[in-house]
Amino acid sequence: MTPREIAEALERRAVVLDLRQPRIFAAGHVPGAVSLQFNRADLAERSEMVLPKDVEYVVHAEPEPIALVAAQILRQAGFEVAGHMAGGLRTWELEGRPVERLLVVDVSELRANLDRYQVVDAREGYEYRHGHIAGAILFPSREAWMRAAALSSRRPLAVVCGDQVRSSLVASLLLRVGREAVLVAGGMSAWLERGYPLEKGVPLRV
Amino acid sequence: MNFKQFRYEPLAQASYLLGCARAKEAFIVDPIANLGPDFYVLEAADLGLAVTGVLETHVHADYVSCARALAEMCGCPHYLGQAAAGVVRYDFTPVADSQVLQLGQVAVRVIATPGHTPEHVSYLITDAARGTDPWYLLTGDSLLVGDVGRPDLAVDDSGLAIMDEALRAEAQWRSIREKLLTLPDHVEVYPGHYGGSTCGGVNMSGKASSTIWFEKHHNRALAGESAQAFATFVRKTAKPFPEQYTRIKSINLGLREAERIR
Numbered sequence: 272m273t274p275r276e277i278a279e280a281l282e283r284r285a286v287v288l289d290l291r292q293p294r295i296f297a298a299g300h301v302p303g304a305v306s307l308q309f310n311r312a313d314l315a316e317r318s319e320m321v322l323p324k325d326v327e328y329v330v331h332a333e334p335e336p337i338a339l340v341a342a343q344i345l346r347q348a349g350f351e352v353a354g355h356m357a358g359g360l361r362t363w364e365l366e367g368r369p370v371e372r373l374l375v376v377d378v379s380e381l382r383a384n385l386d387r388y389q390v391v392d393a394r395e396g397y398e399y400r401h402g403h404i405a406g407a408i409l410f411p412s413r414e415a416w417m418r419a420a421a422l423s424s425r426r427p428l429a430v431v432c433g434d435q436v437r438s439s440l441v442a443s444l445l446l447r448v449g450r451e452a453v454l455v456a457g458g459m460s461a462w463l464e465r466g467y468p469l470e471k472g473v474p475l476r477v
Numbered sequence: 478m479n480f481k482q483f484r485y486e487p488l489a490q491a492s493y494l495l496g497c498a499r500a501k502e503a504f505i506v507d508p509i510a511n512l513g514p515d516f517y518v519l520e521a522a523d524l525g526l527a528v529t530g531v532l533e534t535h536v537h538a539d540y541v542s543c544a545r546a547l548a549e550m551c552g553c554p555h556y557l558g559q560a561a562a563g564v565v566r567y568d569f570t571p572v573a574d575s576q577v578l579q580l581g582q583v584a585v586r587v588i589a590t591p592g593h594t595p596e597h598v599s600y601l602i603t604d605a606a607r608g609t610d611p612w613y614l615l616t617g618d619s620l621l622v623g624d625v626g627r628p629d630l631a632v633d634d635s636g637l638a639i640m641d642e643a644l645r646a647e648a649q650w651r652s653i654r655e656k657l658l659t660l661p662d663h664v665e666v667y668p669g670h671y672g673g674s675t676c677g678g679v680n681m682s683g684k685a686s687s688t689i690w691f692e693k694h695h696n697r698a699l700a701g702e703s704a705q706a707f708a709t710f711v712r713k714t715a716k717p718f719p720e721q722y723t724r725i726k727s728i729n730l731g732l733r734e735a736e737r738i739r
Contacts, residue, residue: 292501292527309522334550336515337522436525457499 272329272354274366277301280329280353287356288322290314290332290341293439297373297454299360301331304371306443308436309341315348320413321440322350330355373442374427374453378461381429388429388453391422393441402469404431404462409474412437419444431455431462478583478604479524480613482667483516484685485509488540489674491685492517493615493667495602496526497581504530504580506600506615507669510541514550517543530578532556532585534617534669535597536565538630538726539676539719545569545731558589560596566731572598582606588656592649593618593626593676599657601664613665614689620653621668624681625698627715628708630722646708653699662690678714 272280277287287304289296296306307318309332322328328350332338338355345352356363364370381388381404390407392399399409410422412432419441422428428450432438435458445452455462463469479496488511496503503526505517521528531548535558545567548555556578559571572578574589586601600615618626628645665688670676672683680697692699698714701707719725727733 290522292525294501295527308525310525311519311523332522334518336518336550340519 272356274356274363274368276354277329277356277363278368280327283327285327285329285353288318288328288330288341288345289443290330290337293435293454294375294456296439296443297375299364299370299372300443301356301360301363302369302371303447304331304443305447306373306439308440309337311340311344314341314344318345318350319348321416323416324349324351327351327353329353331360333359335359371446373439373446375456376429376453377456378465378467381431381455382462382465382467387426389424389426390455391428391430391441391445391452393430393432393437394459396474398433398459399474400472402471403459405468405470407431407470410441412441415441415444419450420448422450424450427451427453429453429455432458434458434460478581478606479503479526481520481524482685483512483520484671485511485540487511489670489672489683490540491667491669491671494520494524494526495580495583495585496521496524497583498525499606500581501526502529502581503527504532504578504585505544505547506532507534507537507617508543508547510543510546512543514543514547517547518550527551529553530556530580532572532578532600534558534599534615534619535594536561536726536729538594538722538729539670539674541725542729558587558596558598560589560591564596564730574598586611588614590616590619590652590656592628592645592652593630595645595648597626597652601660611660611664613667614657614660615667615669616657617669618676619649620657620666620692620696621677622666622671622682622684622687622692623696623698624677624679624714625649625653625696625711626670626676627678627711629712629715630676630718630726643708646711647704649711650704650707658689658693658699660689662688662693664689666692675716675719677716678711679716680714 289304290309392407430438430442442452481494493506528551554570671685
């Protein structure tokens with residue numbers, strides 16, 4: 272799809288599904304795009320877990336062969352896919368179309384400024400209970416599409432998961448509903464690698 | 478780090494994916510057109526990695542490469558030994574002996590190993606996440622498992638045919654003995670070909686991995702005492718030339734239109 276066709280699709284409330292790496296997604300994406308990890312083995316399964324089927328999607332992946340395969344997988348799973356972005360973000364930007372960014376913090380920055388953020392843990396309950404950042408609220412990625420609008424805080428929402436795949440999805444959904452969300456680079460594995468403290472126990476829910 | 482070997486069985490050819498899980502980047506080594514650029518892009522994407530470099534050990538004579546197409550698709554460099562400069566008819570990023578290509582925490586050191594072809598290089602991999610010692614070696618068509626890459630295939634262009642067969646056999650002998658077998662014993666060996674491939678002799682194993690220690694002790698092609706004995710052994714144990722190799726080589730040199738051969 273050309274940038275114009277995508278802009279038209281967005282006007283009829285289509286959702287851009289951005290399958291690029293979280294870090295690349297963070298650096299610039301089509302406003303409102305949802306970040307999801309590509310993988311041929313389980314893209315269908317994970318999409319069904321986190322995304323609704325009564326929405327029209329436009330696939331954005333680079334290079335193009337990934338987008339073609341992803342569109343096929345999603346259609347087979349019963350999603351309505353209008354098409355994929357031709358030429359990638361470069362073509363979109365060359366036409367002067369708007370680009371949205373997702374701020375990224377690394378774990379040392381987060382730890383030093385923990386009081387300035389509300390940490391949002393996008394993992395599942397069993398992972399959260401195993402150990403999480405003090406003060407983090409449990410907000411599993413599979414519920415995020417439905418519940419993003421219900422999450423609010425005076426502080427920016429620092430979204431974390433095991434690495435940065437589910438956190439990128441949740442952060443993108445929070446951006447869509449106008450929240451101030453930032454992505455924690457490297458996630459809990461980076462946090463643990465630095466030997467930072469964990470809190471265990473009962474989830475804090477929204 | 479990530480590591481994946483792709484075996485294309487009809488040609489007993491091996492290509493590789495090296496990845497840094499932290500940097501989310503991958504290098505593809507010796508991609509084959511029979512699998513095609515889409516194959517490698519999707520394999521990397523399945524691991525959450527973007528292809529940021531395409532490396533070749535040499536200009537191949539037995540299969541059509543898709544290195545140029547893959548590098549173009551991914552907008553990344555196509556690395557080839559610097560001796561290919563002025564010989565191939567396309568742009569590439571030349572790599573020299575001892576040069577290090579960084580892939581996140583993974584260091585890929587270039588070792589010039591002329592012999593099979595003059596521009597041939599091997600790639601020695603060290604993963605800083607594991608340790609400072611080199612871990613494994615991608616040997617292309619220099620050191621093979623149980624055999625060596627044949628030194629009699631540089632053809633169809635004046636530039637690469639500068640050395641005669643005896644001189645190239647000697648170069649292969651010196652490259653392998655002096656530059657590869659001198660690496661630590663524990664270093665793993667991953668070749669560009671295995672088994673029935675026509676790029677090596679009859680003693681090549683169907684197992685596409687080994688170690689420096691094992692090849693030092695059990696590679697029959699390297700058991701002799703002199704370059705001359707080596708050249709004789711290699712000639713005696715050689716297979717027929719690869720089918721259409723002059724045509725394939727000229728495609729890979731950019732002298733002919735790239736076309737897919739199946």
